[in-house]
Amino acid sequence: MNTENILHLDHVTMQFGGVVAVNDLSVDVNKGQIVALIGPNGAGKTTAFNCITGVYEPTNGLVSFCGEPMVRNHPQGKMARGYLGEHGDLYTARFSVEDPEAKAAAEAQQDPAVKAQMQADYDKALEERRSKELERDPLAFTDKVLSPTPDKITQLGIARTFQNIRLFSALTVFENVLIAKHMRAKQNVFSATFRMNKAEEQRMREEAMALLEEQNLAHLKDEVAGSLPYGLQRHLEIARALATQPKLLLLDEPAAGMNPQETQELTEFIHKIRSEYDLSILMIEHHMDLVMQISELIYVLDFGKLIARGTPSEIQNNPRVIEAYLGVADDAEN
Amino acid sequence: MIQDQKSKKGAVTGLLFIAIVLLLVVLLENLSAILPAGSVPAVLMPTSQLFTVLKKGAVYSLVAVSMNLLNGFTGLFSLGQAGFMLLGAYTYAILTVPVSAKDTVYYLYGGSAVNFSLPDLFGGVDTPAGLILGVLLAILLGGCVAALFAYLIGLPVLRLKSDYLAIATLGFAEIIRAIFQWQPLGPVTNGANMITQIPTFNNFNITDANGTVILRLSTFFPFLIAIICIVVIVMLINSSYGRAFKAIREDEIAAEAMGINLAKHKMLSFCISSFFAGVGGALFAMFVNNAQAKVYTSTMTYEILLIVVIGGIGSISGSCLATFLYVACAEWWLRFLDSATTFASPTAPNRIAFMVIFAVVVIGGSALLIHRERRGSNQVWKQTLVGLVAILLLGWLAWFAATGELTLPLLRTGFRMVAFSIIIMVVVLFFRQGMLGDKEFSDILFARRRNAGKEATK
Known part of the structure; x- marks a missing residue:
C-alpha cells in the first residue's frame, strides 16, 4: 500500500477581520485516497478549498503538496499583531518551542552544578523541538510568505471544480477543455499567433479530443457549454479539470442538485476517474449517502474547527458530529 | 480577415x-483615370468624399x-x-x-x-x-x-x-x-x-x-x-x-x-x-x-x-x-443634418428620398415597437402612444407633401451628433448585441449554407 502524502494542511487558519472561517485546520490526503470534507453550512469548507487553491492567502498555516511547501504564512512579530485581536493564541501558540516551566525550574535551582546541567538539558530539548519544527516546515521561524496565485497551483497539479458551476458558458465544449491545455503548451504569443509551432497546437487539440472521447462527451464537442443540461455541465467541469493533468482533484459539492440515481452514477464516475487518471480526491459534499459510500477518510468541520476525523463508520457514530448536524439535546428534556 | x-x-x-x-x-x-474623361461620375473623382x-x-x-x-x-x-x-x-x-x-x-x-x-x-x-x-x-x-x-x-x-x-x-x-x-x-x-x-x-x-x-x-x-x-x-x-x-x-x-x-x-x-x-x-x-x-x-x-x-x-x-x-x-x-435644408421643388430627388426614408423609418420603427410590446406585456397604452406619435409624424409628412415647400426644422451644425446619440440609444436599448453579436460574418454566411444543405438532404 502506497501511503505517499499528496496534500498536507498544517494548522491552516483563515481569518476575515473578527471572523475565523477556518480555525487551525490540519488535513492529510494520501496518494490514491478519496477524502471528504463535510460540515454544516458555513463551516468553512469552501474557504479551506480556497486556501488550498490560492484564492485566499491563509492568515496562518502551511499547505504542502507532494511534500513540498506550497502555500505558507506564519506571521510573527509585527505581522502577527495585525491579525491578533481576540484570536491571538492562534498565531502565538504554535511557535512557543520554549518551555517556560522547565526554564523557570532550571533558573530557580540553587546548586550551580545541577543548574548548569539542567540548563544544558533544557537547551538540548529546545534545540530538538526547533529541529523537529524545521523538519516539518523548512521555513519555520521566518516570516516568509508563500502565496502562489491559483494558476501556479493548477500548474503544480491541483485542479478544482466549483460549487456553482463555472464553465466558460459562451464557448463550446471542445474549447472549454482546450483552454485547460493552454498552460502546458510550449509556445509564446508570437509563435502561437504566427502558427510557428503547429505540432504543439495539434497536440493540444488531440489531447483535448481524446479526453472528451474518454469522457463520452465527444458527440457534444461543438455544443455551447452554457446550453448543456445541468448534469452534463457538472460532468464537463470535471472533464475540464482533468484536462489540466492534475495529481489531486478538489471537488466542491459535485453532487449538488442531483437526484439519487445521478448521485449513484457520480459515485461510480469518481471511482472510475480516480483509477484511470491516478488521482487523489478531496471533496466537499452534503449528500451523506455519497460521502459514506465513497470516502476512505472524512474530516468534519464545524464553525471552522475540525471536530472529527475518521472512517465513515467512525464518523457516523461520533457524538460531536451528530451534535453539530442535529443540535444539542435540550436540557429541559432530561 | x-x-x-x-x-x-x-x-x-x-x-x-x-x-x-x-x-x-x-x-x-484609379477608375477616374481609366474611364474616358468627362464620363467620370463625381463620386469617383479623387477628391470625392468616398x-x-x-x-x-x-x-x-x-x-x-x-x-x-x-x-x-x-x-x-x-x-x-x-x-x-x-x-x-x-x-x-x-x-x-x-x-x-x-x-x-x-x-x-x-x-x-x-x-x-x-x-x-x-x-x-x-x-x-x-x-x-x-x-x-x-x-x-x-x-x-x-x-x-x-x-x-x-x-x-x-x-x-x-x-x-x-x-x-x-x-x-x-x-x-x-x-x-x-x-x-x-x-x-x-x-x-x-x-x-x-x-x-x-x-x-x-x-x-x-x-x-x-x-x-x-x-x-x-x-x-x-x-x-x-x-x-x-x-x-x-x-x-x-x-x-x-x-x-x-x-x-x-x-x-x-x-x-x-x-x-x-x-x-x-x-x-x-x-x-x-x-x-x-x-x-x-x-x-x-x-x-x-x-x-x-x-x-x-x-x-x-x-x-x-x-x-x-x-x-x-x-x-x-x-x-x-x-x-x-x-x-x-x-x-448639419446644415439647414430647404426642399423647394416638389420633384427634387432628395425631397422624394427624404420623404420615403422618413416614412419607412417611422412606420418600421413604430411597427417594431408595437410588436415588441405585444410580445411583452399587454399594456395597450404604450402601443397607443407609439401609434399616435407615428400618426402625428406621418401627418406632418403628408402636410409637408401637400404644401410642397419646407425648411426642415432642427437641422443646424452639430445636429449630426444628436442623430448619433439617438442611434446609440436605440442600439443599446433594442439591439444590445450589435449588428453581428459575437458572431463573425463568415459564421452567418456558412451557417446559412449549412442549413440550406441540411434542408436539401431532408
Missing part, C-alpha cells in the same frame, strides 16, 4: 477575400478591432484608445518630419530636438525605399511606443476591474494629451501646435517625372496596413492565447483555476491592443496630414466604442462593417 481557422479552406477563402478587397480598392481609386470615407474607415476599423480585442475578447473595459493613438501618431510624426522641414515646423522652438528623420535615413521621402522603409518603420515604432506605455500603465491599472479600469484608462488618455501639449516638451512635440509636413497617404501615389499621377495607391496603403494588422489580430484570437483571453472574459476565477496567469494574459492583451491602436494612430496622422494632441480627445474613444458596440462586441467583422457604416454616415451620408 474572415476565416475559419480550423480548415485550410477557410484560410484560403479569407486570403482570396482580402485580395479581392485590395484589388477593388485599387481599381476604384475616398475620405474609405481611408478613414480603414484606419478606424483597425483601431476598432484593437479595442474589440481588449473589450470584446478579453473583457477588459478600457477607454484609453485615443491616448494610445496619440502616442502612435506623435511617434510617427516626430520621426518622419523631413530634416529640411524641421525648422519651419518647429519654428516656435528654433528647430527640433530630434535631428534625424527615418525616411531621410533611407534616402528621403521622394525615393521609394526611403518612403516605404521610413514610413513603415515609423508606424511600427509608433505601435511599439504605445505598447511600451501600455505596459507601464498596465502594471498598476490592470488590477482594477470593469468600470474602474475604464475610468483609469480614460484618465491616462487625458493626461497623455495634456503632457504632449506641455510647453517644455516643445522641441520634441511642438507644444500645442501641430506637427506638419509628414509623409501622408498621397505620398504613395506613383507619379511620373512631371508629377502627374500614374497609379493612385493612397487608399490602398491604409487598407493594406489595416488588413495586415487585422489578420494578425484574428490569428491571435484564433490561437491558444486568444482562447485564454476568451476564458478570462467568460470567467476570471475559472480561467485562473485552469492555470491561466491572469496578470500576464491581461497585460498581453492590453499591450497588443495598444500596439495596434498606436499603429492606427500613426495611420490617422497620415490621414489628417498632421499630428496634433487636441484631436485625440475622449470623444474619439467614444466614437470607436460606438463602432464596437454597433458592430457587436466580440465580432471582428462586425467592427469592420460598423466602422465603414459609421464613418460614411459621419463624413458623408448624414452631413446634410
Whole structure:
C-alpha cells in the first residue's frame, strides 16, 4: 500500500477581520485516497478549498503538496499583531518551542552544578523541538510568505471544480477543455499567433479530443457549454479539470442538485476517474449517502474547527458530529 | 480577415477575400483615370468624399478591432484608445518630419530636438525605399511606443476591474494629451501646435517625372496596413492565447483555476491592443496630414466604442462593417443634418428620398415597437402612444407633401451628433448585441449554407 502524502494542511487558519472561517485546520490526503470534507453550512469548507487553491492567502498555516511547501504564512512579530485581536493564541501558540516551566525550574535551582546541567538539558530539548519544527516546515521561524496565485497551483497539479458551476458558458465544449491545455503548451504569443509551432497546437487539440472521447462527451464537442443540461455541465467541469493533468482533484459539492440515481452514477464516475487518471480526491459534499459510500477518510468541520476525523463508520457514530448536524439535546428534556 | 481557422479552406477563402478587397480598392481609386474623361461620375473623382470615407474607415476599423480585442475578447473595459493613438501618431510624426522641414515646423522652438528623420535615413521621402522603409518603420515604432506605455500603465491599472479600469484608462488618455501639449516638451512635440509636413497617404501615389499621377495607391496603403494588422489580430484570437483571453472574459476565477496567469494574459492583451491602436494612430496622422494632441480627445474613444458596440462586441467583422457604416454616415451620408435644408421643388430627388426614408423609418420603427410590446406585456397604452406619435409624424409628412415647400426644422451644425446619440440609444436599448453579436460574418454566411444543405438532404 502506497501511503505517499499528496496534500498536507498544517494548522491552516483563515481569518476575515473578527471572523475565523477556518480555525487551525490540519488535513492529510494520501496518494490514491478519496477524502471528504463535510460540515454544516458555513463551516468553512469552501474557504479551506480556497486556501488550498490560492484564492485566499491563509492568515496562518502551511499547505504542502507532494511534500513540498506550497502555500505558507506564519506571521510573527509585527505581522502577527495585525491579525491578533481576540484570536491571538492562534498565531502565538504554535511557535512557543520554549518551555517556560522547565526554564523557570532550571533558573530557580540553587546548586550551580545541577543548574548548569539542567540548563544544558533544557537547551538540548529546545534545540530538538526547533529541529523537529524545521523538519516539518523548512521555513519555520521566518516570516516568509508563500502565496502562489491559483494558476501556479493548477500548474503544480491541483485542479478544482466549483460549487456553482463555472464553465466558460459562451464557448463550446471542445474549447472549454482546450483552454485547460493552454498552460502546458510550449509556445509564446508570437509563435502561437504566427502558427510557428503547429505540432504543439495539434497536440493540444488531440489531447483535448481524446479526453472528451474518454469522457463520452465527444458527440457534444461543438455544443455551447452554457446550453448543456445541468448534469452534463457538472460532468464537463470535471472533464475540464482533468484536462489540466492534475495529481489531486478538489471537488466542491459535485453532487449538488442531483437526484439519487445521478448521485449513484457520480459515485461510480469518481471511482472510475480516480483509477484511470491516478488521482487523489478531496471533496466537499452534503449528500451523506455519497460521502459514506465513497470516502476512505472524512474530516468534519464545524464553525471552522475540525471536530472529527475518521472512517465513515467512525464518523457516523461520533457524538460531536451528530451534535453539530442535529443540535444539542435540550436540557429541559432530561 | 474572415476565416475559419480550423480548415485550410477557410484560410484560403479569407486570403482570396482580402485580395479581392485590395484589388477593388485599387481599381476604384484609379477608375477616374481609366474611364474616358468627362464620363467620370463625381463620386469617383479623387477628391470625392468616398475616398475620405474609405481611408478613414480603414484606419478606424483597425483601431476598432484593437479595442474589440481588449473589450470584446478579453473583457477588459478600457477607454484609453485615443491616448494610445496619440502616442502612435506623435511617434510617427516626430520621426518622419523631413530634416529640411524641421525648422519651419518647429519654428516656435528654433528647430527640433530630434535631428534625424527615418525616411531621410533611407534616402528621403521622394525615393521609394526611403518612403516605404521610413514610413513603415515609423508606424511600427509608433505601435511599439504605445505598447511600451501600455505596459507601464498596465502594471498598476490592470488590477482594477470593469468600470474602474475604464475610468483609469480614460484618465491616462487625458493626461497623455495634456503632457504632449506641455510647453517644455516643445522641441520634441511642438507644444500645442501641430506637427506638419509628414509623409501622408498621397505620398504613395506613383507619379511620373512631371508629377502627374500614374497609379493612385493612397487608399490602398491604409487598407493594406489595416488588413495586415487585422489578420494578425484574428490569428491571435484564433490561437491558444486568444482562447485564454476568451476564458478570462467568460470567467476570471475559472480561467485562473485552469492555470491561466491572469496578470500576464491581461497585460498581453492590453499591450497588443495598444500596439495596434498606436499603429492606427500613426495611420490617422497620415490621414489628417498632421499630428496634433487636441484631436485625440475622449470623444474619439467614444466614437470607436460606438463602432464596437454597433458592430457587436466580440465580432471582428462586425467592427469592420460598423466602422465603414459609421464613418460614411459621419463624413458623408448624414452631413446634410448639419446644415439647414430647404426642399423647394416638389420633384427634387432628395425631397422624394427624404420623404420615403422618413416614412419607412417611422412606420418600421413604430411597427417594431408595437410588436415588441405585444410580445411583452399587454399594456395597450404604450402601443397607443407609439401609434399616435407615428400618426402625428406621418401627418406632418403628408402636410409637408401637400404644401410642397419646407425648411426642415432642427437641422443646424452639430445636429449630426444628436442623430448619433439617438442611434446609440436605440442600439443599446433594442439591439444590445450589435449588428453581428459575437458572431463573425463568415459564421452567418456558412451557417446559412449549412442549413440550406441540411434542408436539401431532408
